[in-house]
Amino acid sequence: MISAIDTNVLLDILVPNAPDSEASKALIDQAYAEGSLVICEVVYAELFCQFETPHDMNMFLSDTGIRLVPSSREALQKAALAWKDHVSRRTGQLQCARCGKFQGITCVQCGATITSRQHIVTDFIIGGHALTCADRLLSRDRGFYKTYFPSLKVKGRAGPD
Numbered sequence: 001m002i003s004a005i006d007t008n009v010l011l012d013i014l015v016p017n018a019p020d021s022e023a024s025k026a027l028i029d030q031a032y033a034e035g036s037l038v039i040c041e042v043v044y045a046e047l048f049c050q051f052e053t054p055h056d057m058n059m060f061l062s063d064t065g066i067r068l069v070p071s072s073r074e075a076l077q078k079a080a081l082a083w084k085d086h087v088s089r090r091t092g093q094l095q096c097a098r099c100g101k102f103q104g105i106t107c108v109q110c111g112a113t114i115t116s117r118q119h120i121v122t123d124f125i126i127g128g129h130a131l132t133c134a135d136r137l138l139s140r141d142r143g144f145y146k147t148y149f150p151s152l153k154v155k156g157r158a159g160p161d
Helices: 007-014 021-034 041-048 054-064 073-089 121-133 142-148
Strands: 002-005 036-039 066-068 136-138
Touching (some): 002 007, 002 021, 002 121, 007 041, 021 036, 036 041, 041 054, 073 121, 073 142, 121 136, 121 142
Parallel strands (some): 002 036, 002 136
């Protein structure tokens, strides 16, 4: 079984005192016991700032058995189609990362809708990569990935795959 890993799960084990560090470490350990671990170039780039040198980053990957697997054209095409779907659905509401439900938030002062660009194209590249290069994705953003990549198996800290 090949498990792709989202940046948030790796940051949980790299950032000191992260609230989900134990759960994410257990998730990675279990996935490693069941097969191999991969990341795409986006995750590599997002993680890189956690290390002093390229050597330190590469040693972390080597020590943890995580391989960098570049995205294929097919992965990027799937990411682009999901991104296009996301842009067409955007309503200004925020999406829960865990369950995927959309909710609106209004300013208590003036009543205006508060919006945020919660997801950018890199999130979709991670999903497209996992869909084409792995059997599942380890992520805390389960609701998001299930919304835009419904056939992708997503394993996180809560709920079934």
